[in-house]
Amino acid sequence: MTGLIAVLAFDELWKVGKYVYYGLLASQNRGQDRYFAAVSDGEKLNVFEDDLNYLQINGSKLLNSNGHVGIGGTFTSNELHRVKYSYLREGWVEVAVIVDGIVDKDLTTLCRDLIKLMKSGNSLAEAFAEVVKGIHGIYSLICLSNRGELIAYRSTPGLRPLHIGSYGFDLAIVSTESTPISILGGDLKRSVRPGELVCITPEYVKSFTIKDNGRPALCSFEYIYMARPDSILDGIDVYHVRKSLGYQLASKFKHDVDIVVGVPDTALPYAIGFATALNKELDLGFISTGSKLRTAIKEDPKDRLIGIQLKLNPIRCVLSRRRVALVDDSLVRGVTIKNVVQILRNKLGVKEVHVVIGSPKLRFSCPYGMEIPPSDELLSANLDEALSTKYVEADSLTWLSAENVIELFNKYGVNLCLGCFLRSHLIG
Amino acid sequence: MKVVVLGDGSREHTITILLSRSCISPKIYVLSSYRNPGLKKAAEDSGGQLFRCNILSPSEVKGIVDELSPDLIIIGPEEPQFHGVVDTLVDGGYAVFGATRKLAEIEKSKVFMRDLMWRFKIPGRLAFKAFTDVNEAMEYIENAGDVVIKPARQAGGKGVKVIADLQAYLSDIKSEIRREYAKKLISDVMTHYTDIDYKLLIEERVDGVEYTLMTITDGHTVLPLPLVQDHPHAFDNDLGPETGGMGSIQGPGYILPFINQQEYQESIEIIKSTLKALQTVVNDRYVGVLSGQMMLTPIWGPTVIEFYSRFGDPEVVNLLHVLDTDFLDIVEAAVSRKLASIKLKVRDDLVTVAKVVSPKGYPNNRRVAKGHPISVDEGLIRSNGCEVLYAGVELGSDGNLYTTGSRIATILCSGSNYKVVSDVANKCAELIKCIDGWDTFYRSDIGSESLVSERMRLAEAVRDVYTYRRKNNLVSIKVDWIPGRGATIYDYR
Incomplete structure (x- = not known):
């Protein structure tokens, strides 16, 4: 996945490098391996890219870069990150572009097409409005020219989020999720509408509707796993969604337990909702070691396992000889949960382990850019409930149904893509 | 009857239109630093005239006024007040609606203003x-x-x-x-x-919801006008740099959808206390407009951000469609210290939306925004029930209209609900264009359902906090401390 961030100062007194830097740090939940950033001073673009682990060690060039407008993106290494961003200079025009999602056009070609149109007198926004006609995909995109023109586009039907915020009279901030906006001290203003192109310069902010076909749809997996729990996506609090799903989960749970624990960090809001509804004690089951790692988006199985074990050191006095409900947000391959269950049983002597999953059975990969493994690697696509329960070595395994999720989102009046659970992918 | 109006912009254009509606049909003379086509027309239609002069020069202004010997003089902007124009005219024996130099300190000096509020323990101080x-x-x-x-x-x-x-x-x-x-x-x-x-x-x-309370006073009576909310950010969704105001909303009635009657009353009390304190300190009588740029904050509820010694621009534009009392009567009553005799009539069946059209480059790069020829389809704007109030537009010697680099004009629209009114105003704002292809911009979101309800949500959250803190006596003191320099204590009680 990709976390997009863009910052523009209306007053050229500002240098935004530091804002882009902290924006990238706040977008690591969407990509923790590489970063790309470009900063413009109105005349030229300075470009920065590296392993994201080195950002805090040698990000000083970005931090001190001269320029009142900048963009940045964080990427996972298991996507071909080259396809997610591009920078091109031809003659006196430079363009940098970053994409979250999938597009059918090579980004260097996209930059070339933009530059060609800009050289014949078009603004970046005018050039993009033309070029976008030839792009198919499900994506959000930010793009910056050396002249300091910033554009942000969110494709229909809106599966990849994009938000606009501001800091007083001074800054405009564009970000995939709302959290980086508040981390930068700003206020969330609104989400970019599906099919909307927003262009921002110190002299104007303009919005164009490029495409307006059909009802917007939001990605359920953003709410369930991808987004930070402190984000608000399209006006809906992610934390509230997760807690509510946890609450609903309790009605499907048929067992008695002594204690509820959540797998850190994503599952904690689910565990809170679940324990509240069951009226059971919620406790801290595990402590992480090292930096926060998002295990499910690691490509290498061994890396994943190392990640799991480092972030899940159990607290003995909480778990030992108890009947435990173990809450997780989703069940992908089942490796994490199996590993945790084994630790609980073998090292801590837990009496019963009931695994509770805050989402429906995950059975299909995502054609729209959400990094979900292919079907043959998804536990629920290959084993039935009984076998899955045995595989993860739990005493019971409970999922939410897709209806539970739909019911919740109906309350918000939003249309949801549940393709990874139901295969009924919304769009072609 | 002869009335002189001093000033250049859409505020003064509004004042001239209000005057021209009076049953007395006064002759209006405008003293202005450039030839604003709206002011020129309003003056000429009334049988008066527009004079160009340095409106900050007391002697130059008095020279023209002496020639005209008007019955009444209305001062639009604050700078002539700061420069002593009012003092000179009052000394010359004229009836002037506008604050004298010392009274206008309330707007001119933020230090004087804050100091006054703390000295007299006026609520809403920072x-x-x-x-x-x-x-x-x-x-x-x-x-x-x-x-x-x-x-x-x-x-x-x-x-x-x-x-x-x-x-x-x-x-x-x-x-x-x-x-x-x-x-x-x-x-x-x-x-x-x-x-x-x-x-x-x-x-x-402080954070919260801003609104403007304009009042007219004769130094004794304070006549509060309906609340108006200005929009200082240049671009939609409150993005972008600070401007002189990109538009304003008003109504229905005296309050706004996000400011309640009690908050309105408290704001009026703040203005009254300030006026009293100001006249005590300065030892002079205030005749004119005293406005509060207010904010509903978690600390105080109604809180003063700034005072203005004049009407807000564009805020006063909104009153054009809802003020049912003869404006000339009000001003005359104020200068003759009989304001208590005025009963203000305001239409409460309407909401009004004012939208400002500006040239690209405003506000941070006015040099490039200046000198573009513009066209205004006044006929079509009127046929939509809207009005155009001219601001940064100059009638050139070739008869064309040119931008001065500041805000071009304000569109005023009214109707029964914000959404409809805002949409019509947007349509009309499109009818003001630069003929040379230079871009203009306005805020399409002012008065929109989403922005008004956003303000309501924010105000509700602020209200929840300040009412709770008041009820539980949590309003107390603030301590400032610079290490090594000792502490300063601010007592809000």
Whole structure:
């Protein structure tokens, strides 16, 4: 996945490098391996890219870069990150572009097409409005020219989020999720509408509707796993969604337990909702070691396992000889949960382990850019409930149904893509 | 009857239209620094005339006024007040609607204003410190955290820097900006003005919903007008730099959808107490307009951000469609100290939306925004039930209209609900264009359902906090402390 961030100062007194830097740090939940950033001073673009682990060690060039407008993106290494961003200079025009999602056009070609149109007198926004006609995909995109023109586009039907915020009279901030906006001290203003192109310069902010076909749809997996729990996506609090799903989960749970624990960090809001509804004690089951790692988006199985074990050191006095409900947000391959269950049983002597999953059975990969493994690697696509329960070595395994999720989102009046659970992918 | 109106913009254009509606049909003479086509037409239609002059020069203004010997003079903007134009005219024996120099200090000097509020314990005051020395100001800024930097003198509404600082990791860049900004303010803005001792004002920063309360006074009676909300950000969704105001909403009735009757009453009380304190200190009688730029904050509820010694622009434009009392009667009553005899009639079945159209480049790069020829389809705008009030537009010697680099004009629209009114205003704003292809812009979101309901949500959250804190006696003191320099205590009680 990709976390997009863009910052523009209306007053050229500002240098935004530091804002882009902290924006990238706040977008690591969407990509923790590489970063790309470009900063413009109105005349030229300075470009920065590296392993994201080195950002805090040698990000000083970005931090001190001269320029009142900048963009940045964080990427996972298991996507071909080259396809997610591009920078091109031809003659006196430079363009940098970053994409979250999938597009059918090579980004260097996209930059070339933009530059060609800009050289014949078009603004970046005018050039993009033309070029976008030839792009198919499900994506959000930010793009910056050396002249300091910033554009942000969110494709229909809106599966990849994009938000606009501001800091007083001074800054405009564009970000995939709302959290980086508040981390930068700003206020969330609104989400970019599906099919909307927003262009921002110190002299104007303009919005164009490029495409307006059909009802917007939001990605359920953003709410369930991808987004930070402190984000608000399209006006809906992610934390509230997760807690509510946890609450609903309790009605499907048929067992008695002594204690509820959540797998850190994503599952904690689910565990809170679940324990509240069951009226059971919620406790801290595990402590992480090292930096926060998002295990499910690691490509290498061994890396994943190392990640799991480092972030899940159990607290003995909480778990030992108890009947435990173990809450997780989703069940992908089942490796994490199996590993945790084994630790609980073998090292801590837990009496019963009931695994509770805050989402429906995950059975299909995502054609729209959400990094979900292919079907043959998804536990629920290959084993039935009984076998899955045995595989993860739990005493019971409970999922939410897709209806539970739909019911919740109906309350918000939003249309949801549940393709990874139901295969009924919304769009072609 | 002859009336002189002093000023250039859409505020003065509004005043001339209000006057021309009077059953007395006065002859209107306008004293203006450029040929605003709206003011020119309003003056000529009434049988009067527009005179170009330096409106800041008391002697030049008095020279023309002596020729005209008008029955009444209305002062639009604040700068002529600061320059003593009112004092000279009053000394000359004229009936003037506008604050004298000393009374206008309430707008001109932020230090005087805050000081007055603390001295007389007027509610809605904010902690502040004033500085003449840049280095001292810098030292204070470094320790102050979340503050607003203002030029100590009113400088056309420009120059206020609100720099919220709650993120330590971004503090150094903000300190740098603030330092740079304070220096720039002193060199750019404050050196133009030698009429004030203090240079900078550092004030505690508050968050909340802003609104404007304009009142008319004869020094005794205070006549509160309906509340109006201005939109200072240049672009939609409250993005972009600060402007003189990109539009305003009003109604229905005296309050706004997000400010309740009690908050309105409390705001009026703040203005009344301030007026009383001001007249005591200055020992003069205030005749004219006293407006409060207010904010509903968690600390106080109604809180004063600034005072204006004049009508807000564009705020006064909104009144054009809802004021049912003869405006000339009101002004005459004020100057003859009989304002208590006026019963204000305001239409409460309407809401009004004013939208300002500006040239690209405004507000930060006015040089490029200046000198573009424009066309205004007044006929079509009127047929939509809207009105155009001209601002930064000059009638050139070739008969064409040209931008001055500032806001071009204000469109006023009214109707039964905000959404419809806002949509019609948007349509009309499109009818003001630069003929040479230069871009213009306006805020399509002013008066929209989403923005109004956003304000309602924010006000509700603020109201919840301040009413709770009042009820539980949690309004107390604020302590400022610079390590090594001792503490300053601000008592809000």
